[in-house]
Amino acid sequence: MSIQTTQLRKTYNQDTDFPVHAVKQLDLNIEQGEFVAVMGPSGSGKTTLLNMIGGIDIPSAGTVVIDGIDICSLKDQALIAFRRDNIGFIFQDYSLLPVLTALENVEFVMQLQGHSEKECRERAIALLNQVGLGDQLHKIPSKLSGGQQQRVAVARALAPSPRFVMADEPTANLDAKSTAELLDIMQQLNEKEGTTFIFSTHDPRVIKRARRVIVFEDGQLTEDRVQ
Amino acid sequence: MLIKLAWRNLWRNKLRTSIMLSAMAFGLIGVVTMIGFMNGMYGNMIDNAISWQTSHVQVHHQGFVDNPEINLTIVEPERITADLAKMSEVIAWSERFIVDGMVASARSSRGVRINGVDIDAEARVTPIATSVKAGSWLPSEGRHPVVVSSKTAQRLRLKLGSKVVITFSDADKDVTGAAFRVSGIFSTPSTSFDDGNIYVRRSDLMAMAGIEGSHEIAVLLDDSNSMSNALAIMVRDKIRLITSNENSVRDWQQIQPMLASIIAQMGPSNAILLGIFVSAMGFGVVNIMLMSVFERTREFGVLMAVGMQKHKVFALIIFETSLLGVTGATLGLVSSLALVELLQITGIPLGNMAEGLGAFGVDTTLYPQVAASEYRYIFITVVLVCVLAALYPARQILKQRPVDAMAEKH
Ligand SMILES: Nc1ncnc2c1ncn2[C@@H]1O[C@H](COP(=O)(O)OP(=O)(O)O)[C@@H](O)[C@H]1O
Numbered sequence: 001m002s003i004q005t006t007q008l009r010k011t012y013n014q015d016t017d018f019p020v021h022a023v024k025q026l027d028l029n030i031e032q033g034e035f036v037a038v039m040g041p042s043g044s045g046k047t048t049l050l051n052m053i054g055g056i057d058i059p060s061a062g063t064v065v066i067d068g069i070d071i072c073s074l075k076d077q078a079l080i081a082f083r084r085d086n087i088g089f090i091f092q093d094y095s096l097l098p099v100l101t102a103l104e105n106v107e108f109v110m111q112l113q114g115h116s117e118k119e120c121r122e123r124a125i126a127l128l129n130q131v132g133l134g135d136q137l138h139k140i141p142s143k144l145s146g147g148q149q150q151r152v153a154v155a156r157a158l159a160p161s162p163r164f165v166m167a168d169e170p171t172a173n174l175d176a177k178s179t180a181e182l183l184d185i186m187q188q189l190n191e192k193e194g195t196t197f198i199f200s201t202h203d204p205r206v207i208k209r210a211r212r213v214i215v216f217e218d219g220q221l222t223e224d225r226v227q
Numbered sequence: 228m229l230i231k232l233a234w235r236n237l238w239r240n241k242l243r244t245s246i247m248l249s250a251m252a253f254g255l256i257g258v259v260t261m262i263g264f265m266n267g268m269y270g271n272m273i274d275n276a277i278s279w280q281t282s283h284v285q286v287h288h289q290g291f292v293d294n295p296e297i298n299l300t301i302v303e304p305e306r307i308t309a310d311l312a313k314m315s316e317v318i319a320w321s322e323r324f325i326v327d328g329m330v331a332s333a334r335s336s337r338g339v340r341i342n343g344v345d346i347d348a349e350a351r352v353t354p355i356a357t358s359v360k361a362g363s364w365l366p367s368e369g370r371h372p373v374v375v376s377s378k379t380a381q382r383l384r385l386k387l388g389s390k391v392v393i394t395f396s397d398a399d400k401d402v403t404g405a406a407f408r409v410s411g412i413f414s415t416p417s418t419s420f421d422d423g424n425i426y427v428r429r430s431d432l433m434a435m436a437g438i439e440g441s442h443e444i445a446v447l448l449d450d451s452n453s454m455s456n457a458l459a460i461m462v463r464d465k466i467r468l469i470t471s472n473e474n475s476v477r478d479w480q481q482i483q484p485m486l487a488s489i490i491a492q493m494g495p496s497n498a499i500l501l502g503i504f505v506s507a508m509g510f511g512v513v514n515i516m517l518m519s520v521f522e523r524t525r526e527f528g529v530l531m532a533v534g535m536q537k538h539k540v541f542a543l544i545i546f547e548t549s550l551l552g553v554t555g556a557t558l559g560l561v562s563s564l565a566l567v568e569l570l571q572i573t574g575i576p577l578g579n580m581a582e583g584l585g586a587f588g589v590d591t592t593l594y595p596q597v598a599a600s601e602y603r604y605i606f607i608t609v610v611l612v613c614v615l616a617a618l619y620p621a622r623q624i625l626k627q628r629p630v631d632a633m634a635e636k637h
């Protein structure tokens with residue numbers, strides 16, 4: 001079980017006079033259970049990369065193969081179902097549904113998978129307890145702090161039991177304490193359940209904790225080290 | 228969950244949703260009251276026409292229909308009345324001896340239709356006896372009583388007890404005349420009817436004319452549905468079976484084809500009213516849904532990113548617009564129902580308009596009528612239009628890929 005990219009390329013504004021090469025000819029292999037930090041300055045193409053391997057953006061060229069499936073060739077419906085069952089996203093701005101409570105936000109993605117209401121409720125509560133929000137279940141996102149929202153987003157990403165979690169600058173808006181707590185949770189899950197975490201960051205505190213660091217510059221891989 | 232989400236999304240912008248719902252509610256109140264007013268007016272017009280003029284079924288001699296000649300009396304009327312007596316649908320009938328003639332006072336004279344009626348029978352078939360405003364309905368005793376309309380009384384300067392002379396051509400085409408005394412003055416909802424009709428006893432008229440018989444048998448049925456002539460047609464056909472085909476038997480829509488065309492145009496004209504409203508409302512809903520969907524483009528991107536299938540995203544948007552429609556329609560129709568119920572008690576006084584409408588046989592106070600089926604029809608139309616109005620914004624969103632949707636600024 002792995003993610004493999006071959007000759008992956010993404011060019012924005014391709015047909016104009018000013019094409020932007022966000023990702024250039026990238027060959028990458030990430031195995032199940034890895035805990036990977038994609039590091040690089042702003043604008044280096046981290047988000048673009050995560051979106052492509054997470055199947056919410058399509059490459060200009062090259063392929064993304066997950067568990068032997070070329071996800072770029074999947075039809076809309078199949079791709080959405082694939083994401084739903086295999087990939088969790090933690091967006092930089094959390095992107096929680098503002099009209100649903102913390103609990104409902106987490107339940108919702110599980111319900112999309114067709115689990116029973118009871119199952120969804122139990123797992124959602126367990127996850128929210130795990131991220132330390134057991135007492136905030138019924139608050140809507142706007143009543144929660146940034147750190148708390150981020151943790152709801154983590155619980156939501158984990159709820160459908162994905163094998164890969166894409167986290168785009170997950171700690172960008174968090175203080176030192178929240179950052180440490182979040183990393184603890186992710187590391188714990190990674191070790192206990194073998195969930196693969198891939199996060200983009202330029203936060204040295206996060207990079208310290210990663211086991212593999214991919215350095216990205218101007219859309220190109222400049223360093224790939226295991227620490 | 229989807230419905231819960233849709234309902235909460237609907238109330239994200241409380242002000243906007245409230246404004247739209249109020250617009251729908253007030254619009255619907257307007258439309259429903261208008262439809263109720265039209266139904267009430269036309270229904271009243273038809274009811275009045277049936278009760279005063281056409282009854283449900285009428286029998287004449289074929290020739291009398293085109294040319295009301297005094298000699299063209301109904302063939303064997305007693306066979307018809309004997310049969311009518313056996314029909315359970317028949318409430319009453321009236322045999323009339325009708326001639327066109329003149330009524331003259333010392334001041335002036337007017338051409339009128341002189342209705343020779345059997346006092347009790349006529350009173351059972353039309354509301355004439357109860358519409359006598361001064362004096363009384365034709366008495367069975369006394370010499371040559373006549374009942375005239377207040378309009379005729381005014382024109383001829385007649386009072387109760389005044390003497391008039393009635394003249395017409397008798398069976399031998401000789402002019403015959405006699406003096407009558409005004410015993411009562413009536414007035415009906417139709418000014419044109421009032422203008423042209425006076426009532427005397429059939430026996431008095433037959434004696435003057437020198438022939439017996441009747442020119443018209445008007446039949447009143449036990450039928451309160453003024454929008455359909457089905458029962459009238461049934462009775463009409465029964466009578467046709469037993470009577471000579473020299474007689475003409477017609478139901479009320481044949482007697483007054485205008486009534487049939489009024490009924491026929493009510494549906495379309497109500498539909499046009501509703502159509503105008505729902506188109507206006509439709510554009511409002513398109514606008515609301517466009518705003519509400521496009522300002523959440525990013526959110527829909529996220530939903531698709533976390534694995535919400537497109538048909539579910541589509542369903543979510545359709546639920547939102549349906550809930551808007553159902554809520555608006557319910558609010559509007561419940562308020563309309565309350566208003567219509569209230570107006571059915573108080574009535575709508577027509578005021579100055581009554582005079583103009585009087586010519587068409589409309590009462591001076593209207594009671595709006597809206598059928599349950601019309602409420603249902605309006606409800607369904609409103610919800611349907613809301614759903615249609617959301618199709619475009621929904622399609623636009625579904626065309627996007629998650630990242631593009633998420634990249635959208637709002
Ligand atoms: N939708 C887009 N349209 C055009 N250019 C884009 C788009 N998204 C990103 N880019 C460009 O691609 C490059 C990489 O962006 P991004 O992947 O967001 O980098 P990072 O996440 O490392 O900051 C940047 O130069 C950015 O301006």
Ligand SMILES: [Mg+2]
Binds near residue numbers: 046047
């Ligand atoms: Mg980024």
